[in-house]
Amino acid sequence: MADIPNGFTGFSHRDPNFVSAGDALRRSRYDETPFATRKQEQGVTGGWTPAAPAAPGYAASAPRPVAAPEVLQFAEDGTGAGQLRFDPEKLARIPETDRRWSWVEIDLNAIRHNASTVKHRLRPGTRLMAVVKADAYGHGAVQVAKTALNSGAEYLGVATVDEAIALREAFVNAPVLVLGEPPATAIPLLLAYKIMPSVYTAEFAIRYGEAADAMGLRAPFHLKVNTGMNRIGVRWDEAAEFARQISFHRALDLEGTFTHFATADCPGTIDFDRQVKRFAEAVNALRASGINPGIVHAANSAAAIRYPEVQLDMVRLGISLYGFYPCPEAYPLIDLKPAMAVKARITEVKTVPVGEGVSYGLHYRSPGAVKVCTLPIGYADGFRRGLSGRTDVLLAGQRFHQVGNICMDQCMFEVNLRQRHNFEPQIGDEVVIVGEQGEAAITIDEMADTLGTIQHEVAIGFGCSRMPRIYI
Numbered sequence: 001m002a003d004i005p006n007g008f009t010g011f012s013h014r015d016p017n018f019v020s021a022g023d024a025l026r027r028s029r030y031d032e033t034p035f036a037t038r039k040q041e042q043g044v045t046g047g048w049t050p051a052a053p054a055a056p057g058y059a060a061s062a063p064r065p066v067a068a069p070e071v072l073q074f075a076e077d078g079t080g081a082g083q084l085r086f087d088p089e090k091l092a093r094i095p096e097t098d099r100r101w102s103w104v105e106i107d108l109n110a111i112r113h114n115a116s117t118v119k120h121r122l123r124p125g126t127r128l129m130a131v132v133k134a135d136a137y138g139h140g141a142v143q144v145a146k147t148a149l150n151s152g153a154e155y156l157g158v159a160t161v162d163e164a165i166a167l168r169e170a171f172v173n174a175p176v177l178v179l180g181e182p183p184a185t186a187i188p189l190l191l192a193y194k195i196m197p198s199v200y201t202a203e204f205a206i207r208y209g210e211a212a213d214a215m216g217l218r219a220p221f222h223l224k225v226n227t228g229m230n231r232i233g234v235r236w237d238e239a240a241e242f243a244r245q246i247s248f249h250r251a252l253d254l255e256g257t258f259t260h261f262a263t264a265d266c267p268g269t270i271d272f273d274r275q276v277k278r279f280a281e282a283v284n285a286l287r288a289s290g291i292n293p294g295i296v297h298a299a300n301s302a303a304a305i306r307y308p309e310v311q312l313d314m315v316r317l318g319i320s321l322y323g324f325y326p327c328p329e330a331y332p333l334i335d336l337k338p339a340m341a342v343k344a345r346i347t348e349v350k351t352v353p354v355g356e357g358v359s360y361g362l363h364y365r366s367p368g369a370v371k372v373c374t375l376p377i378g379y380a381d382g383f384r385r386g387l388s389g390r391t392d393v394l395l396a397g398q399r400f401h402q403v404g405n406i407c408m409d410q411c412m413f414e415v416n417l418r419q420r421h422n423f424e425p426q427i428g429d430e431v432v433i434v435g436e437q438g439e440a441a442i443t444i445d446e447m448a449d450t451l452g453t454i455q456h457e458v459a460i461g462f463g464c465s466r467m468p469r470i471y472i
């Protein structure tokens with residue numbers, strides 16, 4: 001008890017065999033054995049041990065950088081000899097999943113499968129761009145980029161200059177297109193890191209061309225054409241004139257011409273067809289003016305899968321690279337595998353007397369004969385509060401209702417003992433928030449439906465949170 005910082009020692013009334021989350025956590029910290037194996041060795045019964053591999057990537061969690069000595073002064077021996085009581089290297093080696101029991105698992109084989117499945121549907125000569133913006137929709141841009149490039153992708157798409165720089169700093173050398181026009185003040189970064197911008201204003205184009213020219217460099221870019229989404233781009237009927245206006249600049253290279261569909265994932269095709277027609281007009285007008293449009297591309301995931309005729313020279317694959325179907329129409333057309341799972345371990349199990357409430361507001365009331373289990377994952381980890389009481393989790397291959405408000409860092413679920421006799425959830429048991437366990441599955445799609453949003457937002461919420469990402 002001495003190591004409990006606030007001196008709280010009020011556990012004496014508890015069962016001597018009681019294992020608190022803290023005890024379990026402390027025990028696990030200095031033990032390299034995967035949790036499930038450990039449980040067997042210790043003869044822990046009840047609960048459910050998943051089939052091997054027990055905790056995929058358990059040891060693969062990235063080690064933390066070793067803290068600088070000045071940061072570790074608090075850990076100095078009291079003798080004033082400047083001796084550290086703890087070995088910083090050992091501290092850094094404690095896996096992130098042993099620091100907090102919740103994590104995101106990314107299956108790079110699924111990314112590989114999705115990239116090559118889409119690649120095989122493309123017409124010969126059509127390139128595949130892996131869209132890895134927003135840290136690859138929460139899946140990790142560098143890992144996904146490298147995997148996709150090894151599975152048929154040739155181009156990378158990002159939203160920001162810094163996202164592109166992060167790829168370069170990880171030694172990713174493929175062409176990278178920023179899917180918007182950055183501020184002109186970022187031009188030196190584009191040139192230094194060989195990053196292509198999308199261009200739709202003459203001012204940016206000229207400043208980009210001049211900056212490149214001054215250093216004896218080329219200034220490659222893709223021309224963004226607005227065909228009806230009305231977000232960014234040169235109007236389709238002004239694209240040729242725009243290209244002619246900036247074409248005098250000798251350093252500028254029109255490497256590609258593209259547009260973006262507003263309704264490729266919607267049932268109707270009238271608006272989609274109009275955008276296709278306008279884009280064809282723009283590209284034809286460029287060619288008629290003697291301007292080579294370069295790589296012509298338009299399709300996002302939905303369009304690439306549903307409308308092979310708009311695959312053109314390249315498709316820009318985002319959501320489907322991660323294993324999500326962009327719309328119900330795509331289900332029969334392609335086989336995709338979700339790459340993201342979200343998991344946690346139980347930190348507390350208790351009986352809540354009938355009528356007592358659980359979590360902020362006490363909106364959930366115990367019906368009696370339930371065990372309430374706590375998980376260390378909350379809305380700060382992307383487990384959206386709007387899902388409170390409206391989602392399930394998986395334990396022992398079965399669904400259990402999440403109950404009470406999802407808190408910032410934790411949430412609760414209930415095991416109804418009337419329905420599951422002799423079922424004893426244990427501290428440390430692995431619970432699936434998103435993913436498969438046995439025959440059961442909980443998908444980001446169903447969460448997105450419940451929330452009235454799209455999978456992108458839910459996946460990014462989990463994947464870009466403070467939870468560690470583990471690659472399997």
Ligand SMILES: *Cc1c(COP(=O)(O)O)cnc(C)c1O
Pocket residue numbers: 131133179260299300301302316317318319320326
């Ligand atoms: C994000 C984005 C994509 C990828 O779209 P998905 O629907 O996720 O496949 C493609 N093109 C542009 C311009 C984008 O911004």
